[in-house]
Amino acid sequence: MFVSYKWLQEYVDLSGVTPAELAGKITKSGIEVEGVEVLNEGIKGVVVGHVLEREQHPNADKLNKCLVDTGAGEPVQIICGAPNVDKGQKVAVATVGAVLPGNFKIKRAKLRGEESNGMICSLQELGIESKLIAKEYSEGIYVFPNDTEVGQDALEQLNRDDQILELGLTPNRSDCLSMLGVAYEVAAILGREVKLPEPLVETTSEIASDFIEVQVDAKEDNPLYVAKVVKNVKVGPSPVWMQARLMAAGIRPHNNVVDITNYILLEYGQPLHAFDYDRLGSKQILVRRANDGEVIVTLDDAKRELTSEHLLITNGTEPIALAGVMGGANSEVQPDTKNVIIESAYFKGATVRKASKDHGLRSEASARFEKGVDPNRVRAAAERAVQLLAQYAGGEVLEGSVEADALQVEPAVVSVTLEKINRVLGTELTMKEVEAIFARLQFETNTDNDTITVTVPTRRGDITIEEDLIEEVGRLFGYDNLASTLPVGSSTPGHLSQYQNKRRLVRRYLEGAGLYQAVTYSLTNEAKATQYALEERKPVQLAMPMSEDRSLLRLSIVPQLLEVLKYNSARQNDSLAVYETGAVFLSNGEEELPEEREHLAGAVTGLWHSHPWQGEKKPVDFYVVKGILEGLFEKLGLTDKIEFRQAQKDGMHPGRTAEVLLSGNSVGFAGQIHPTVEKELDLKETYTFELSLKAVLEEEVSPLQYESIPRFPSITRDIALVADQGTAAGELKGIIKEAGGKLLKDVHVFDLYEGERMEPGKKSLAFSLKYFDPERTLTDEDVTKAHDKVLEAVKEKAGAVLRG
Amino acid sequence: MQERLKELQTEALEKISTAADLKELNDIRVSYLGKKGPITEVLKGMGKLSAEERPKMGALANEVRDRIAAGIEEKQKHLEEAAVQEKLAAEKIDVTLPGRPVKTGNHHPLTRIIEEIEDLFIGMGYTVAEGPEVEKDYYNFEALNLPKGHPARDMQDSFYITEDILLRTHTSPVQARTMEKHEGKGPVKIICPGKVYRRDNDDATHSHQFMQIEGLVVDENIRMTDLKGTLEIFAKKMFGDDREIRLRPSFFPFTEPSVEMDISCKICGGKGCSVCKGTGWIEILGAGMVHPNVLEMAGFDSKKYTGFAFGMGPERIAMLKYGVDDIRHFYTNDVRFLKQFSIHE
Structure with a gap:
């Protein structure tokens, strides 16, 4: 809503409050003022001039040579290119030395050999948007009414010496979609009076109901319809001040009849429609739902097909308007229109919303109906409209109005206790102070001990419960005046859950290990x-979906991370490590919410380590990624429960992929992405992993318990075993561990040899075995006994023998 | 004989002083102090001396021997020291060459903001509540006082999966779920971070997926002043002690009264600039007192209990705090962007 400061002054005394101050006050107490526009900003030296003579420029077809009286000294010669400039007109003249928007300075000039002492201005040149300029002036200069005095400030004459407050209205404050609504709000904020317009209409002896009959079939969609008849209007331009106010509010002037309906829309928040009575085709107005497939041609000459969900104004048979949205072309007010019907009605918001949405016609009118107009302003708005028609269009207003009224208007009555107000706000207000606030709002109140009962005016349909009243008190008391406190009462321990703590640990670990955290989209494409x-x-x-690429929820994070690697790789960052933790979504069928499982995924490409001047350069390989995961599992106390097992997976390298098992259950995979995928994405050798973080973090871990530092030495024996190429190190390690018994504390691989010196199909794996007894110093004999069992077991179970 | 010994001493000390290395010094030791050395040789002539002179000469010989030995020892120390120095000199490196890099990653700027907020509120007695990203219409809308047909829940604005299931459009359903779990008993004190989704075309200021973090306190006697005090602490911690806050009335279906919180603009100090659009204030979050309908639907007696809630966008906070100019950066994961957030001020 654009609010003219000058216009607002007609309803509230704004003396002593500048537009900027007013904007600040309105923002603080209820409605955000998003901006204050100074309409004549950057404009200087534009006056009303009188075109005394006009003749064709001797050297240019499209230019006119004008002699203009600017009210100061001798008339001056001005060259003007506007096609509509003519002798006798009163026009806006930027005199020599004037400044126009964009710091455009007017200087004396010569145009095609003829002197020009200024410029005759169009409204665009005075800073008005083209779409707001009445059609007759949109292609040329603006022409003032003939009685405008020469030499006056043209911008003042155009009512541009004004400032516009742009209100950002929240959906609950549609009451401020009208100047009167804003006036009530501002009056409450400033603690001043509201002056309402008091339309005084002289009527003729003719009675409206003799000319028109109104019938509403769809009473629920249209509980109140008021029609008034005005005869013998003279369609023409509306007064300059009215046009100016419309333009400042973002509405383009048309003619006096249409402008007056729009003016009332702005003033009362009540959309009106004017029908040409003689073009109605009947003496009846019938409001009903459209028939499926029925067609109306609207004002914009568009043919619109309707359904039974749309509400129509008809002449009994033919549609003449799409209720609350747009009038029909057949009954439109034209330059030759004489008699008009003014419609002021209450249409149901949902009905209008449906029609405006279906037809893509959102207008100032539909927006107001959708949010609900004040039922108590429907008649007043109609009265005010006919008053203006009499005043500015020479109309004769017929006695009475023709109505179909099924509207029940009961103002909301809401009570609240002072105790509750103070308890919710944290204030210590007295009943007197509360009453004063409601008095400023012009709400009727009734106090009974601690309880105040408020009768809420219908213009404030947003107030229905006691909390709404508390908000009114709070905002007008001023949130700035509230104290700052903290909740008192039982204290609560603040903490992360065990899961959340572990998740943070996982993130910090991976970041410490060299991976960047990525956050990617959950929505992706089918593949x-x-x-x-x-x-x-x-x-x-x-x-x-909005697009194919964001149509499904991901089941895996890896494809998103590969996308991240691809993006960076294409920007000269082809060595990179990233990880992400986030949900994947597993469908549970249409009826149920999907299962959301938190996953952890990582992707590493290019060089893992690069320190060129010392000759160190190491591309990522499987064991880099595995090492990262092993370190993670160690941090989480899961080392003994984890197993990596050779696996096959689509999109992964068939020989370089492992399934990760936790306590024997598969919880994820790690490995190299398939070289064809690498090629598709234009990536270097790339390794990735994905785990069910949920499974990993929810695995039960025995509580941390100190283990005494060994007092006795351990004995280490190294063995090199010759085994078949296909025998996995992990398998041998498992056999060794099992056979070594409780004295064997630790086994690890320290060498692998697969060279020429081996028999074909064989390899050598060297293990280091550490034996230890916490109770005593082990003897060679003790160790040999256990060690022999180990050698026996590897031979028997894996055919591996000591390397000779 | 006596002279000969003195001569030997002088000669030996002279040679010692000019010895260039340990080997030469060792040769000197062998040649002078060895069994076949000149001193031994001299002493062989002791027999010719009188019994009276013999011990004197012996003492002198020992003295000469000791002097030479001491000279050698001293020289040896010097030479060894020099050798060490020489070795160290040869070992000199260029300390300006780059070190062997330690690989480090870091967390995403949004995680950084979210964890900072989580930790702040954990310190004030909150716990962190999380909930599903795919949500029932009931929790996303109805339980939050947005009944069916409410304009704010247009199909066009949300990603629906079925008529009753959608991607949550805010983290508020976590509040509804948490309150429900409390079965009408306070206090509830939670902070809810998470991903949310809306049907927006991605551009510099819109993203179809983004983060939210909300807070909720429900208890007996929770006042609006508590909300103000809490938000003040938050704003000063996140944006600096010199910031002022302002609460402005606003509207949300799930709170009443509703407010928006602005902080004073850091760039212009409240005078008005392009960042704050000339107002001196920057909008940070929405908040309010929990709507009684929301409390009642979650099983709380709205006569007994009151509460406050607030919600904000970590992207917006990160953009303001770090001057990020395009929301898409958060989801593109350009490493040149991510790397910048490894510094901790």
Whole structure:
């Protein structure tokens, strides 16, 4: 809503409050003022001039040579290119030395050999948007009414010496979609009076109901319809001040009849419509739902097909307007219109919303109906409209109005106790102070001990419960005046859950290990949604996606991370490590919410380590990624429960992929992405992993318990075993561990040899075994006994023998 | 004989002083102090001396021997020291060459903001509540006082999966769920971070997926002044002690009264500039007193209990705090962007 400061002054005394101060006060107490526009900002030296002579420029077809009286000294010669400039006109003249918007300075000039002492201005040149300028002036200069005095400040004459407050209205404050609503609000803020317009209309002896009959069939959509008849109007331009106010509010002037309906819309918040009585085609107005397939041609000459959900104004048979949205072309007010019907009605918001949405016609009128107009202003608005028609269009107003009224208007009555107000706000207001606030709002109140009962005017349809009253008190008391306190009462321990703590640990660990955290989108395309999923499940699909690329919820994070690597790789960052923690979505069928499982995924590409001047350069390989995960599992106390097992997975390298098992259950995978995928994405060798973070973090871990530092030495024995190429180190390690018994504390691989000196199909794996007894110093004999068992077991179970 | 010994001493000390290295010094030791050395040789002639002179000469010989030995020892120390120095000199490195890099990553700027907020409120007795990103219409809208047909829940604005299931459009359903779990008993004190989704075309200021973090306190006697005090602490911690806050009336279906909080503009100090659009204030979050309908629907007696809630966008906070100019940066994961957030002021 654009509010003219000058216009607002007609309803509230604004003396002593500048527009900027007013904006600040309104913002603080209820409605955000998003900006204050000074209409004549940057304009100087534009006056009303009189075109005394006009002749064709001797050297240019499209230019006119004008002699203009600017009210100061001798008339001056001005060259003007506007096609509509003519002798006798009163026009806006930027005199020599004037400044126009954009710091455009007017200087004496010569145009095609003829002197020009200024410029005759169009409204655009005075800073008005083209779309707001009445059609007759949109292609040329603006022409003032003939009685305008020469030499006056043209911008003042145009009512541009004004400032406009742009209100950002929240949906509950549609009462401020009218000047009167804003006036009430401002009056409450400033503690001043509201002066309402008091339309005094002289009527003729003719009675409206003799000319028109109103019938509403769809009473629920249209509980109140008021029609007034005005005869013998003279369609023409509306007064300059009215046009100016419309333009400042963002509405283009048309003619006096249409402008007056729009003016009332702005003043009362009540949209009106004017029908040409003689073009109605009947003496009846019938409001009903449209028939499916019925057609109306609206004012914009568009043919619109309707359904039974749309509400129509008809002449009994033919549609003449789409209720609350747009009038019909057939009954439009034209330059030759003589007699008009003014419609002021209460249409149901939902009905108007449906029609405006279906037809893509959102207008100032539909917006107001959608939010609900004040039922008590419907008649007043009609009265005010006919008064203006009499005043500015020479109309004769017929006695009475023709109505169809099924509207029950009961103002809301809401009570609240002083105790509750103070308890919710944290204030210590007295009843007197509360009463004073409601008095400023012009709400009727009734106090009974601690309880105040408020009768809420219908213009404030947003107030229905006691909390709404508390808000009114709070905002007018001023939130600035509230104290700052903290909740008192039982104290609560603040903490992260164990899961949340562990998740942070995982993140910090991975970041410490060299991975950057990425955050990617959950919505993806069909191919990526399921690629690399840990579990085969149908992905969750959006009913109405915005694009193919964001149509399904991901089952895996890896494809998103590969996308991140691709993006960076294409920007000269081809060595990179990233990870993400986030939900993947597993469908549970249409009726149920999907299962959301938190996953952890990582992707590493290019060089893992690069320190060129010392000759160190190491591309990522499987063991880099595995090492990262092993370190993570160690941090989480899961080392003994984790197993990496050779695996095959779509999109992964068939020989370089492992399944990760936790206590024997698969919880994810790690490995190299398939070289064809690397090639597609234009990536260097890339390794990735994805785990169910939920499974990992929810695995039970025995509580931390101190283990005494060994007092006795351990004995280490190294063995090199010759085994088949296919025998996995992990398998041998498992056999060794099992056979070593309780004295064997630790086993690890320290060498692998697969060279020429081995028999074909064989390899050598060297293990270091550490034996230890916490109770005593082990003897060689003790160790040999255990060690022999180990050698026996590896031979028997894996055919591996000591390397000779 | 006596002279000969003195001569030897002088000669030996002279050679010692000019010895260039340990080997030469060792040769000197062998040649002078060895069994076949000149001193031994001289002493062989002791027999010719009188019994009276013999001990004197012996003492002198020992003295000469000791002097030479001491000279050698001293020289040896010097030479060894020099050798060490020489070795160290040879070992000199260029300390300006780059070190062996330690690999480090860091967390995403949004995580940084969210954890900072979480930690602040944990310190004030809150716990962190999380909930599903795919949500029932009931929790996303109805339980928050947005009944069916409410204009704010237009199909066009949300990603629906079925008529009753959608991607949550805010983190408020977590509040509804948490309150429900409390079965009408306070206090509830939670902070809810998470991803939310809206049907927006991605551009510099819009993202179809973004983060939210909300807070909720429900208890007996929770006042609007408590909300103000809490938000003041938050604003000063996040944006600096010199910031002022302002509460402005606003509207949200799930709170009444509703407010928006602005902080004074850091760039212009409240005078008005392009960042704050000339107002001197920057909008940070929405908040309010929990609407009684929301309390009642979650099983709380709205006569007994009151509460406050607030919600904000970590992206917006990060953009303001770090001067990020395009929301898409948060989801593109350009490493040149991510790396910048490894510094901790």
